[in-house]
Amino acid sequence: MNLTESVLVALTALRTNLMRSTLTMLGIIIGVAAVITMVAMGAGAQKKIDDQIAALGTNLFMIMPGYGRDHGARTSKVRLSEDDARAIKNQVPDVVAVAPTIRGMAQVVLGNLNWSTVVQGVDGDYLIARNWAIVDGREFEPREVEGGAKVVLVGATVAKELFGEAEAVGQTIRVNRIPMKVVGVLDAKGQTGFGQDQDDLIMVPIDTARTRLLGEAGGVAKAVQVIMVSVRDAWMMEDVEAQITDILRARHRLQPGQEDTFRVRNMSEMVETRAEASRVFNMLLAAVASVSLVVGGIGIMNIMLVSVTERTREIGLRRAVGAKSRDILVQFLIEAITLCTLGGIIGVLLAVGISVGAAAIAGWSFELQWQVVVLAVLFSAVIGVFFGYYPARRAARQDPIEALRYE
Amino acid sequence: MADPLIIFDCVSRYYRVGDEAVKALDKVSLRLDVGEFVSVVGPSGSGKSTFMNLCGCLDTPTSGRVMIDGVDMAGMNDDQAAELRNAKLGFVFQQFNLLPRTSALDNVALPLLYAGCNRRARHQAAAQALDQVGLGDRVKHQPSQLSGGQQQRVAIARALVNKPILLLADEPTGALDTSTGAEIMALFQDLNDSGISIILVTHEAEVAEAAKRRLAFRDGKLLHDEALKQVRINHQETRIV
Structure with missing residues (x-):
């Protein structure tokens, strides 16, 4: 079975359980949206600080009386x-x-x-x-x-x-x-x-x-x-x-x-210190957001495990009519990856919406970075592989006789 | 004499349950030829399911030799067994095992997906198989929209879609009422007439008598192996019901 067919089979399976698929994806959607929004916000703050440094004048000393x-x-x-x-x-x-x-x-x-x-x-x-x-x-x-x-x-x-x-x-x-x-x-x-x-x-x-x-x-x-x-x-x-x-x-x-009796202050250093603090804060935010992404991945794994159990007979049947154990592995893996990647893409769109919206309404500055977007989607796909592999392997290793008899 | 389809040569299949070895099948030897219609009977635990699984390339013997269409199963790995099932066998189950929320056409086309056929060829063959079982007008229906008998016909169409040489039916009438069951049996007889070999597990005597040969298992051993005077089921009559 080629890859296109596998993806089609996976998509069909996801569509037949639309509600569950959507809810499962939600974890990834929120995770990805959170990561991208946080990073965009951090980059926005960073840019603001950089602008301040530029506005202050470059390579500047202030000498004050002491x-x-x-x-x-x-x-x-x-x-x-x-x-x-x-x-x-x-x-x-x-x-x-x-x-x-x-x-x-x-x-x-x-x-x-x-x-x-x-x-x-x-x-x-x-x-x-x-x-x-x-x-x-x-x-x-x-x-x-x-x-x-x-x-x-x-x-x-x-x-x-x-x-x-x-x-x-x-x-x-x-x-x-x-x-x-x-x-x-x-x-x-x-x-x-x-x-x-x-x-x-x-x-x-x-x-x-x-x-x-x-x-x-x-x-x-x-x-x-x-x-x-x-x-x-x-x-x-x-x-x-x-x-x-x-x-x-x-x-x-x-x-x-x-x-x-005087003090020499390096201005850009002062601002740099602030910039550093905000960088650390941003990284913290991104880390928290990443945790939600991982939690989303665990949600995917959970649902995939349930799905494998629930579809035991389907797996048995597919094996009986000629699916190799690799076909089953690929099918479930692709389902998980599709869930995650789709969730990632929707998350990106959501993040763009939030960024543009918040920038327009609250006047926050966001710097959406396409590298982060690509990275987030890739990362969610990787999460799909990581958390999808175990359930998929479990599906693939099922004995077809047992699977067919499963009630 | 017809060509041999399945040869069991002193085949045993043991399972381990705790410390005890259960002899699901104990030194069974037999030969089935192409074109046969065999019913398999016996109480539960008699070994008839194990026999079916071995015939269906889903299981491997603990000892002895199983040949299917001239191929020794001993030398086969998992993938090769899957390919053999896909190319030569068709399965029909008591619980139909159709994919829910999936059209009859897609259900029937499923085995061809694993045969590597393209979409068009799959749908064409599936439509033809549905026609063969008299469901040419139910192509788009989902299992939930079909009666039990119709669902089993879809399942049979699925078993036929890859043009198998052998149909393996495990209690195909078990979940159906008598008249619908008779319809299904009539369909099996028609299919057998067209040259497809059939092995059918059942515990209903009348169903067993629709076959040309009956194998009775007990305690893992082949108890009887007898030729039957096949009882033809008049499907013209039953179809009106």
């Missing part, structure tokens, strides 16, 4: 300055951008519209370091940065709140009552990994922010809160970090053995 120590006692924060940033830029060859920034809150007014937002004092390197594009207008010109000009870049959220659909570039807004000219609109970056809206901000030249909006911080001239450093290549990160540390320690006159 606390000094004097004979074990913690002293006040030792500030970083624009000069520190300039020193890094001049002395470390592998940096692409060094961007000192300060940050505060500001009230932005346009006509009768009023919006409270973050104001970020930046220099020309900031957009490079953050990998941030301008969608309308232009960046600050060097002389605007140096001269502390009253110009402003608005984030996507602010632009939307103040201008709506109208043209923002060229308009004048009042930032803490100081009129400033909008020269550009920033590209939308979306939320941070922590749920903050990154687009709810305006940027002004760092001098403008310090002298006109946020005020001079004490302690050091041209103090900055954070220096962002963008490195040319990921593999240089470690080396660059050491160089930065050396430069800053020298500039802050720290003795050997003294603790750093």
Whole structure:
């Protein structure tokens, strides 16, 4: 008997017991759908995190002020300055951008519209370091940065709140009552990994922010809160970090053995840690889903065993009219594989439905991967073989005389 | 003299039940020729089922030699036995053993599936076999839609579909009422007339008398082996019933 005939026989047998076949398949359907949905969801989350890393800017260090120590006692924060940033830029060859920034809150007014937002004092390197594009207008010109000009870049959220659909570039807004000219609109970056809206901000030249909006911080001239450093290549990160540390320690006159008065944070590493956590979580979910797939397989085995017992006389008859024991084995094996594979395919369709549906309704992101789909269907077929083999062998080994006499 | 179909040469078949060996068949020797119609009688446990199983290539002897159509069963493996059953034998059972929820046509075509025939050839032969047993108009019916007699006819058609040289019938009238049973026996006689050899197990005396030869078993031994003056069953009469 050839394979096509065997498949036809199996399909006929499954169709004559449609209800049971469907219920049996349900286990596999749910298992496969669960696995694919979970993996798709995990991949979606992964992609979101990857996007965040990309949005954050690549190969990025954040240098933040730390606390000094004097004979074990913690002293006040030792500030970083624009000069520190300039020193890094001049002395470390592998940096692409060094961007000192300060940050505060500001009230932005346009006509009768009023919006409270973050104001970020930046220099020309900031957009490079953050990998941030301008969608309308232009960046600050060097002389605007140096001269502390009253110009402003608005984030996507602010632009939307103040201008709506109208043209923002060229308009004048009042930032803490100081009129400033909008020269550009920033590209939308979306939320941070922590749920903050990154687009709810305006940027002004760092001098403008310090002298006109946020005020001079004490302690050091041209103090900055954070220096962002963008490195040319990921593999240089470690080396660059050491160089930065050396430069800053020298500039802050720290003795050997003294603790750093600043902190250097690798941003992508921070996000990576989160990504790792979510990866582990996703694997856990996929593992749980796989368990349901295995349970589905056991269900198949159970039903196949019942079916073999129930159809003992049929087996005896088939043997009597000339079926070889291999024919019987193949028949029952194919029934099991067909159940599983069909269940797998339906499960895939269900998973696609769930993914598309949940993405549309709940706004979750799903990344359906065809490799996973193929793998899931193959895996369910393998489950069919694995859990179908034992019942099929039992059927094939039955003594035809006993089988025919079976009541 | 006709060609030998089945030769039993001092055949024994023992079963182990616990520590005891049960002699289901004990040193039986006989010869059946092509074209014979043999009924096999005997109380339960007499060995007639074992005899049938051996004739049907479903069982192998513990000792002795069984030849079927010139082939020694001793040298045959499981697959070869299946091929022999498929090619030369037809089985009819007391409980019909039709596949439920499967059309008469597909039931009848079943043996040809294992013979490797294609679908069209199978259906053609099956339709022809159903015609032969008078059920040409019940091709699409499922067993549950047929009477007992009709179901047994479907089963006989299935046994005939591979053009066997020997029909093995195990209590074929056992589940049927008398008149339907008579119809079936008439059909067997017709089939025998057309040249098919038949071995038929029964415990009903009238049924046994429809054959040309009667084998009586008791305690694993062949007790009687007698030629009968065959009682023809008038199926014209019974078919009206």
